[in-house]
Amino acid sequence: MIPFSSVLIVSAVLFAMGLVGVLTRRSALVIFMSVELMLNAATLVFVGASRALGTMDGQLFAFFVMTVAAAEAAVGLAIVIALFRRRRTTDMDHVSLLKW
């Protein structure tokens, strides 16, 4: 029986890795993967909490998160592909049009 605190620690580490990845990496794909990492950290907390509290709600949310992540992956990858087709790059520092 893994204690809930361990689950939280693992998930916090995963989340921090994802966050650092999002903030520091320049490639859209890597940023994207980092976002997925953060999502999975959250999912892990849901599942752990579900077990710790003895309810099924958290597991239900885990499925929701997976569904959303799948949809997001589809949309996100499509954007990345479209971006690459137009700009021949996936470097997010070269894509800074969204400003005044």
Add this chain to the structure above:
Amino acid sequence: MVIDRSLDFLWLIPVLPLVGFLVAGAGCLLRARAKSVVAVVACGSVALSFVLSLLCVMALAGLPAHERSHVTTVGEWIGPLGLDWSFRLDPLSSVMILVVTGVGFLIHLYSVGYMAHEEGFWRYFAYLNLFMAMMLTLVLGASLPLLFVGWEGVGLCSYLLIGFFYTKSWCADAGRKAFLVNRIGDASFIIGMLWAWVLFGGTFDIAALIERAPAAAAASPGSVTAIALLLFGGAAGKSAQIPLYVWLPDAMAGPTPVSALIHAATMVTAGVYMVCRLSPIYVLAPDAMFVVAVVGAATALLAALIAMAQDDIKKVLAYSTISQLGYMFMAAGAGAFTASIFHLTTHAFFKALLFLGSGAVIHALHGEQDMKKMGGLKSALPRTFLCFSAGWIAIAGVPLTAGFFSKDEILYKAFLHSPLLWAAGLVGALMTAIYMTRLMGLTFFGVSRRAAHDDHDAHGEAAHEPPVTMMIPLMVLAALALTAGFVGLPAPIGALFGGHGESPFAAWLAPVFHAPEAAIAAPHPEGHSLELLLMALSSLVALFGIAAGLRIWVTRPEIADRIAVRLGAFYVAVREKLYVDELYDRFIVKPWYALSRGMGRFDTGAVDGVVNGVGAIMLTSGHVMKLFHSGYVRSYAIAYVIGAAVIVWYLL
């Protein structure tokens, strides 16, 4: 059969001239040239309207006296307020429609000749027909707002026609002045109307207002007095009474037939008509009646005084009109509504005649209006002179003319009400006789003072009689000015002809005016001796005024100059219209301008400052904020993280 059905077509009376207006207006926009077409359309529509009015009045006369009130509703106007397009024909409005369409038709006919050489012939008749439509709406309207539609409509036409020669700046200015001065009165009218709506339980219908007035007056007499005074404020604007009379003399800038129709016979009497129409409400407010009477008497005197020293023939007639309107209000204020409407009717005839006659003179002299440059026109314009003379003796009050009967009726009723009012009226009558004789003397008698270098010779022979379309209205009106008084013979004279009691005119109006007049009737003396005595007195005054005028301005013209010198500054002041315009300019217009400029500065400074300031703040903050929008996804992500961290920290 035709007569019985005619009441169903009552609404056509104002609509016919409106159709004429649309046709003439369309022709004007299409730059139509054929003058005969518009002349036929314009005169024809008014003539039809007159014939229909006659039929309607005959149908009305066929009904029993207490049923003589016919309402025709054409359709809904403003549903939530219960307002319809309703026209009411009763004895009072029937007198008015006959005067308006009858005199209106004659003046239309006259205009055909008078305006023949003017630019904008179509435009002129379009305005004139629109005026007729609006005036008839005013008169026939069964509710105050509908009356007000006509009220504003005639004001608009007045403005358009005063400024008809709009290329001359003083004409355009005169039109604007008339419009602005009338706005003051109209504002007062609107407030009075809405207050009446509130106080009388949410109705605008005139009959309903009259019905509910006694209860309202019993509950709050002060409010009813205020309403009556506010409505009178509107009447003072439209009918040129103190303090709002200043626009009417300037209104003479319009073509002369317009002066005759709008600024003498019809529109300016709208105020008198309105007061008489609401007479059951006015009699419930004795204080308001007192104000009406005093304002009327004061206006009658003041305007007559100013008229004595004017040199412009139309200005004399304009002040004379103001003075006569003062008489009508004096009568209404004294509770003699029948006398007021009677004078309104006879005045419409003789004043229209005088204006049209002066138009003929001006026409003959190619636009000259200064009486100092006329004189001796009797031989050059014999027929105009004869017609004009009829108007002259009628307005001066020579016995047996229309003006004599109506003015005496007013003076008699005023005497019963208050001898002071009567005295004012009598002095006014004397001045009327004098200034009208002066006008006659300077224009028609004596020797010609026309400049020798005029392209016609000095004796005025080149001056020619007006064409037949101008002559016919003059003759008809002259006949009416002399004889119209007989429908309203005062009781003592009526008795001589075997009549008894009321004159036909009074009997016809009795269903409308009997109740209000009985409500505040002054004690009526037995017998006719007092009335006959007053009548004799005012006849003497009129004849004395004429004799004095003839002596001063015809047989011994040098007396006039001597009097002018003797009176000195006073004469100059009267000639300069007692400086009323200057006083208004100094104490109202200039301060108003200053206030407006102050308001303007407040607007550009404070109001615009706030608005611009808000904009400037937004702009500056935007400039600051845009620094955060680098376009780099990373910086946004950092912002999210910081924000989320702050929220989490706060929640924990």
